[in-house]
Amino acid sequence: MFHSMSSFEDSYQRPIVSVDLAIFALTAAGLEVLLARRGGAPFAGAWALPGGWIHVDEDEDLEAAARRVLRDKTGVATPYLEQVGVYGSAARDPRGWSLSVTYMALISLDAAALQQGGNVIDVAWSPINGEAVAEPLAFDHAAILKAAIARLRNKVEYSTLPVHLLPEAFTLGELQAVYERLLGRSLDKSAFRKRMAEVDFIEPIEGEMRRASNRPAQLYRLKQARTTVFFDRTI
Known part of the structure; x- marks a missing residue:
């Protein structure tokens, strides 16, 4: 049936x-x-x-x-x-x-x-x-x-995820600040920038700078929309 x-x-x-x-x-x-x-x-x-x-x-x-x-x-x-x-x-x-x-x-x-x-x-x-x-x-x-x-x-700790909390254009200093706020600790500036260069997920926006108190800072953007790269070790 x-x-x-x-x-x-x-x-x-x-x-x-x-x-x-x-x-x-x-x-x-x-x-x-x-x-x-x-x-x-x-x-x-x-x-x-x-x-x-x-x-x-x-x-x-x-x-x-x-x-x-x-x-x-x-x-x-x-x-x-x-x-x-x-x-x-x-x-x-x-x-x-x-x-x-x-x-x-x-x-x-x-x-x-x-x-x-x-x-x-x-x-x-x-x-x-x-x-x-x-x-x-x-x-x-x-x-x-x-x-x-x-x-x-x-x-x-091990990815580029924090970049998605930033506007489309940002400076390396702003990117580092986001990591520091989420991690709750300071990061060495030179070591941080070396790590960002190694994973190669952002690119400078040609001719775009942000005025700062000391000198203009280069603006960056994601190389590919919604990209998330994982590090081989924690930051």
């Missing part, structure tokens, strides 16, 4: 599936993450990581869904994006069994134009202190954020 497709589908409950983003930027205060205040149940009024449902008629794959959510919330279309993990259980969402595919994005603060809409009534940058933010987060987003922060800080 064969069941119709509709009766077959009705016999299985589908989990709630969303894409959630830990969107990082560097401000004058340090590393911050974008939070969205929820306008409806569950957790109405609580802060959470920005996210959204997968649009099966629009999103080609998971990364496309993540890029759409990011674009909708920040206006940024081509950031550094990396999947952090998949989180699922029967208890994380009171509406039922749910699954969250989580990404982290690194963007330059000056490129972001924060937007709200849908179930979001406010968006704001929140400083990261240690492995968390001051605000209690909805669902299991505190644990997700902790994992994303750990991933980011670990990669700073």
Whole structure:
């Protein structure tokens, strides 16, 4: 005896599936993450990581869904994006069994134009202190954020990842400052510049300089958009 497709589908409950983003930027205060205040149940009024449902008629794959959510919330279309993990259980969402595919994005603060809409009534940058933010987060987003922060800080030690927190044009001094702020320690200037030259991932912008107090500084850019190079040893 064969069941119709509709009766077959009705016999299985589908989990709630969303894409959630830990969107990082560097401000004058340090590393911050974008939070969205929820306008409806569950957790109405609580802060959470920005996210959204997968649009099966629009999103080609998971990364496309993540890029759409990011674009909708920040206006940024081509950031550094990396999947952090998949989180699922029967208890994380009171509406039922749910699954969250989580990404982290690194963007330059000056490129972001924060937007709200849908179930979001406010968006704001929140400083990261240690492995968390001051605000209690909805669902299991505190644990997700902790994992994303750990991933980011670990990669700073052996990759060019921090460059994605800078504007499109930057000086070597600004690049070193980003590393130092994320690592929480000073780096030797000559050793840092030697390492950057070795991995060969940036190029000078011909004729572009930034005026400084002592002498103009050469501006650089990524050789290839969204490039991330891994070092053979920690910085």
